[in-house]
Amino acid sequence: MELSPPSPAPAPEGRWADLPGDIAISVASRLQEADVCALGGCSRSWRRACDADCVWEALFRRRWPLAAAAGGGGGGEGEWASGVQGWKALYINHHRRTAVAISGVAEFVENNLRNGSLEAEYYLKAIANLASMRDIGFIDAQFFLLSRNSSAIMNLIGLHYSISSLNIPPNEVYKALQARKVEERKVCVSLYKLGRWFYGFRLPDESESHEISLSELTMSEGATILAILKRGAVHEVFRLQVSLVDINK
Structure with a gap:
């Protein structure tokens, strides 16, 4: 009696790699940049979905709305219009x-x-320089300013810029600090004030220092410190400094 060859085992049900392409693209379109890149490394089908032009167009427009509206943030007009590069390449170039x-x-x-x-x-000049740049948003601040690779002072500049220039709610900035693992870093804000007049005599100049963590700066007690920094050295305050608590961070 001749035996027929065994039937191949049925493919396991419910595999993510077997999702229809349009559904996979829809899933990828709801993710952040890092998650899209990670998901694209899972399989060939997910790589195709995560490389889809519409996914990177959505990411580009979400991160740099002004650049997208103006036509691609600095690329050649013909290149942008023809779509030769594709949105992923445009995203990478604009990120760089x-x-x-x-x-x-x-x-x-660093030089100062x-x-x-x-x-x-x-300090205020650095924040003003960021504010003068076109389309530097909260995602950029998280990537480049709230990074552990940056100093605590650069973290502070990113925090202050996000709250004062981008109008990001402090609780959202706090979440970003946590995600980047820099919320416990500390800075010291030092004020030097002219001595007060007392019966025709000027008293000695005064100084005060506030050592505070980045997370505390996103809370109610930190609002006063940020207001002092925003005002700068004016009126009775003749000098204002921001210092690293740990010079190695």
Whole structure:
């Protein structure tokens, strides 16, 4: 009696890799950049879904709405219009340009640090430089300013820029600090005030220091410190500094 060859085992049901392409793309479109890249490494089918132009178009428009509305953030007009590059390539190129622009601010801060301290005028100038750049949003701040690879002062600049210039709610900034694992980093804000007049005599100049963590700066007690930093060295405050508590961070 001739035996027939065994039937192949049925494919396991419910495999994510077997999702229809349009559903896989829909899933990828709801993710953040890092998650899209991670998911794309799971299988060939997921890579195709995560490389879809519509996925990266949504990511680009979400992160840089002004650049997208203006036509691609610095790429050649013909290249943008024809779509030769594709949205993923445009995203990568714009990310790199943003990194270069923000690294210029970081270099400015580094060049003006003195023994781990930054004068208020340079601190405010760094924030103003960020605000003057086109389309530097909260995702960029998280990538480049709230990173553990940056100093606590750069983290503080990113925090202050996000709250004061981007109007991001402090609780959302706190979540970002937690995600980047920098919320416990500390800075010291030092004020030097002119001595008060007392019966025709000027008393000695005064100073006060506030050591505070980045997480505390997103809470009610931190609002006062941020207001002091925003005001800068004016009126009775003749000098204002931001310092690293741990100069190695």
